[in-house]
Amino acid sequence: MTDRESRAGQAGRKRAQGTAIPSSAGTGSVATGRGELEEAVKIILVQPRLSLRPEPTCRGLTGPQLTSRGVPGAKFTGVEEASPEVRDASGEGVCHASGERGATQKYGETRGAEPKPILYSYFRSSCSWRVRIALALKSIDYETVPVNLVKDGGQQFSEEFQALNPMKQVPALKIDGITIGQSLAIIEYLEETRPTPRLLPLDPKKRCLVRMISDLIASGIQPLQNLSVLQQMGQENRLTWAQKVINSGFNALEQVLQNTAGKYCVGDEVSMADLCLVPQVANAERYKVDLTPYPTIRHINKSLLALEAFQVSHPCRQPDTPPELRA
Numbered sequence: 001m002t003d004r005e006s007r008a009g010q011a012g013r014k015r016a017q018g019t020a021i022p023s024s025a026g027t028g029s030v031a032t033g034r035g036e037l038e039e040a041v042k043i044i045l046v047q048p049r050l051s052l053r054p055e056p057t058c059r060g061l062t063g064p065q066l067t068s069r070g071v072p073g074a075k076f077t078g079v080e081e082a083s084p085e086v087r088d089a090s091g092e093g094v095c096h097a098s099g100e101r102g103a104t105q106k107y108g109e110t111r112g113a114e115p116k117p118i119l120y121s122y123f124r125s126s127c128s129w130r131v132r133i134a135l136a137l138k139s140i141d142y143e144t145v146p147v148n149l150v151k152d153g154g155q156q157f158s159e160e161f162q163a164l165n166p167m168k169q170v171p172a173l174k175i176d177g178i179t180i181g182q183s184l185a186i187i188e189y190l191e192e193t194r195p196t197p198r199l200l201p202l203d204p205k206k207r208c209l210v211r212m213i214s215d216l217i218a219s220g221i222q223p224l225q226n227l228s229v230l231q232q233m234g235q236e237n238r239l240t241w242a243q244k245v246i247n248s249g250f251n252a253l254e255q256v257l258q259n260t261a262g263k264y265c266v267g268d269e270v271s272m273a274d275l276c277l278v279p280q281v282a283n284a285e286r287y288k289v290d291l292t293p294y295p296t297i298r299h300i301n302k303s304l305l306a307l308e309a310f311q312v313s314h315p316c317r318q319p320d321t322p323p324e325l326r327a
């Protein structure tokens with residue numbers, strides 16, 4: 001990561017669906033505001049001063065394939081970040097930025113017509129996929145701004161993106177005048193502001209189980225096989241390391257799910273836990289983890305992949321999915 005840090009700022013500007021990370025994304029200042037909530041979240045809330053406008057002339061990124069809703073039905077083996085085998089082949093769609101300056105919005109402020117939410121996402125990112133599923137399930141229309149995690153040394157290290165998410169990770173969602181990092185925080189915000197369909201059960205025990213499973217994956221597995229960690233492992237150890245941590249996590253997850261699952265992770269309703277499960281299984285497949293010892297995980301994954309929201313949000317049909325990985 002450190003060598004990549006040094007390349008921060010090299011990232012090109014990019015667009016999808018006619019939306020760009022502008023050349024100077026606002027002040028980069030962290031929101032300061034009134035009240036406890038603003039104070040509590042000030043680290044993650046950034047108020048860029050730019051309103052992003054559609055730019056229909058982006059090379060390679062125009063046309064109906066750029067809708068944030070894909071076409072259901074295709075199969076995909078699942079990849080995330082820099083695959084051991086599949087090197088990044090995207091990188092089209094880099095355009096000159098032309099963001100328009102506008103007024104800074106403060107957290108909690110409402111403006112007349114709310115702009116479409118903007119998801120900063122990478123097609124291979126499992127954490128981005130979690131959020132894409134939530135947006136699809138809740139029928140929230142949004143625009144995608146791709147952040148290529150490997151191109152240009154990683155566009156997440158660009159100044160523009162760091163102003164949006166100081167963690168230099170995707171996803172980030174710009175919505176309702178705030179920018180939120182951390183996929184689970186995003187999903188919980190969507191749940192609280194757009195509660196239908198419910199992703200957290202009303203029953204406190206079930207709700208707790210959903211959060212427990214979500215955390216097991218989002219804190220206990222994914223961070224250990226994230227791109228930056230794998231880069232530290234060195235090329236020759238990557239696969240073994242990824243398999244080891246995923247197997248270790250899946251052993252626990254399988255045991256948990258045997259007690260909580262119905263059709264899905266917790267009972268028969270799709271929940272936040274399911275949004276974490278499917279992308280993590282895709283990671284496991286990508287790293288050639290033998291899933292035979294995990295029948296419950298496999299069964300739930302299969303049921304979920306049959307649902308439209310999981311299909312349209314799939315890495316194989318995102319605006320930044322390279323042509324050879326599209327399905």
Ligand SMILES: N[C@@H](CCC(=O)N[C@@H](CS)C(=O)NCC(=O)O)C(=O)O
Nearest residue numbers: 125126127169170171182183227228
């Ligand atoms: N806890 C964060 C994790 C985000 C994360 O790890 N994102 C990955 C992609 S799935 C990333 O941006 N990696 C960039 C890097 O490692 O440099 C979340 O849930 O959003």
